[in-house]
Amino acid sequence: MYIVDRSKRFVRGFLLSYGPQMIKRRVWDKEFSEGKWNFIDDTRGDCVYAHLEKYAQKGSILDLGCGPGNTANELAADAYSSYTGVDISEEALAKAATRTEANGRAGKNRFVRADFLEFQPSQRFDVVLFRESMYHIPIGKILPILNKYSHHLTDKGVFIVRMYVLLNGQVKHRPMRMIRLIEGNFDVIEKRQTGEWGATVIVFRPKRNGLQTRS
Ligand SMILES: C[S@@+](CC[C@H](N)C(=O)[O-])C[C@H]1O[C@@H](n2cnc3c(N)ncnc32)[C@H](O)[C@@H]1O
Numbered sequence: 001m002y003i004v005d006r007s008k009r010f011v012r013g014f015l016l017s018y019g020p021q022m023i024k025r026r027v028w029d030k031e032f033s034e035g036k037w038n039f040i041d042d043t044r045g046d047c048v049y050a051h052l053e054k055y056a057q058k059g060s061i062l063d064l065g066c067g068p069g070n071t072a073n074e075l076a077a078d079a080y081s082s083y084t085g086v087d088i089s090e091e092a093l094a095k096a097a098t099r100t101e102a103n104g105r106a107g108k109n110r111f112v113r114a115d116f117l118e119f120q121p122s123q124r125f126d127v128v129l130f131r132e133s134m135y136h137i138p139i140g141k142i143l144p145i146l147n148k149y150s151h152h153l154t155d156k157g158v159f160i161v162r163m164y165v166l167l168n169g170q171v172k173h174r175p176m177r178m179i180r181l182i183e184g185n186f187d188v189i190e191k192r193q194t195g196e197w198g199a200t201v202i203v204f205r206p207k208r209n210g211l212q213t214r215s
Contacts, residue, residue: 016136021115024136025088032068032091040132041095043070047194048131048162051201053079055158059126062086062152064116065133069096072109085111086119117145121152128153131162132199134178142181150206158189158205165193165200175200 015023031037052061052075059081063071066085069092075083083105087093093111100109112119117137128149137145146159153159161182165175179202182188186204193200 013135017138021088021118024115025090028087028089029091032089032095037068037092040070041068042074044074046070046074046162047192047199048129048160048201049075051160051190051192051203052127052129055160055203056080056127057156059154060084060123061127061129062121062125062149063129063131064119064149065130065136066092066096066111067132068092069099069109069111071129071131072096072111073099073103073105077105077108081108083109084121084125085109086114086116087111088113088115117141121149124152124154124157126154126157127160128157129160129162131160132164134161134163135175137178139174139177139181142178143185146182146186147206153205158203159186160201160203162199162201164198166197169197 012027016027048071052071056079058079061080061083063083063085066072066087069085072083072085085093085096087096090113093113096111100106100111116133134142149159161178163175163178165172165179179200182202182204185207187207188202188204190203191200
């Protein structure tokens with residue numbers, strides 16, 4: 001049973017990082033419609049919000065892999081002026097839009113259905129966020145994707161990544177490799193882990209001497 005579960009998790013993880021866009025979209029839509037992700041509907045008090053408030057400085061946020069609108073609706077309304085959420089799942093975005101409307105934030109939150117590996121923003125942002133979504137970028141694409149979005153940061157803009165690097169006391173190797181790539185290629189401003197086994201939040205910006213290529 002353990003081997004079957006592990007194999008299923010491996011196949012899912014592989015498809016969600018390396019699969020074609022249509023497959024990724026179908027898997028996420030199915031999981032959201034079946035309620036697998038209902039537990040993230042309410043994440044008030046999450047460790048990422050203090051960082052978002054600090055670095056958005058009442059400016060603009062791009063949330064890549066935004067999910068069902070938790071960040072867009074739980075973040076203090078006066079902490080930002082505009083928010084763009086990008087997600088591959090129509091199901092997640094439908095929830096995000098409904099929630100935004102009910103919350104009276106339709107004037108400042110907007111949502112786009114796209115694969116963040118291919119999305120081309122039309123503006124610059126004060127914060128580009130990957131909250132529990134960087135796992136779904138192939139390792140070989142981490143630096144090219146971060147370099148691409150670096151062009152869409154304002155002069156004082158930063159990336160914020162939240163992810164679990166430890167699970168049940170064990171290091172998760174892919175997320176750890178992602179953190180190492182970030183640390184080796186960007187200027188890290190802050191890195192915090194919540195509690196002994198909690199999520200890591202890392203805040204960073206492009207090095208002043210240009211974009212990074214070392215993988
Ligand atoms: C675990 S959920 C995290 C949602 C939310 N950011 C949070 O932390 O609560 C991951 C989200 O990333 C989205 N996602 C995964 N791969 C994506 C891709 N290639 N492009 C856009 N969204 C993607 C999924 O649809 C899902 O909503």
